[in-house]
Amino acid sequence: MPTLAKDTRLHIRCDNEVRRLLDKAAAYAHMSVSEFVLRNAVEQAQSIVQAHEALSLSQADFAAFLDALDQPAPANPALQRAFQRHARHVK
Numbered sequence: 001m002p003t004l005a006k007d008t009r010l011h012i013r014c015d016n017e018v019r020r021l022l023d024k025a026a027a028y029a030h031m032s033v034s035e036f037v038l039r040n041a042v043e044q045a046q047s048i049v050q051a052h053e054a055l056s057l058s059q060a061d062f063a064a065f066l067d068a069l070d071q072p073a074p075a076n077p078a079l080q081r082a083f084q085r086h087a088r089h090v091k
Contacts, residue, residue, distance in 0.1 A: 010038075012037075022036065022037060
C-alpha cells in the first residue's frame with residue numbers, strides 16, 4: 001500500500017486485550033499500530049469488494065454470454081416498462 005497524504009480520521013475502540021495484540025503484531029511487522037491496522041483493513045476491504053464485484057466465468061459460460069450479447073432476446077413487455085422507468089428516473 002503506497003504512502004499517501006491522509007486527510008480523514010477513523011476512530012475505533014477496542015478492549016485492552018485487543019490493543020495489546022495489535023501493539024504486538026504491529027511491532028513484529030515493524031509498523032505503527034495505525035499503519036498496521038490501516039494496511040490490514042485495506043487489504044481485507046479490497047478482497048471483500050473484489051469478491052462481491054468480480055465475475056468469473058468458465059470458457060463455456062463466457063462463450064454463452066458472448067452469444068447472448070450478439071443475439072439478444074426480444075424485449076418483452078416487462079422489460080420495455082423497465083426501460084421506460086429507467087429513462088424517466090435516470091438522466
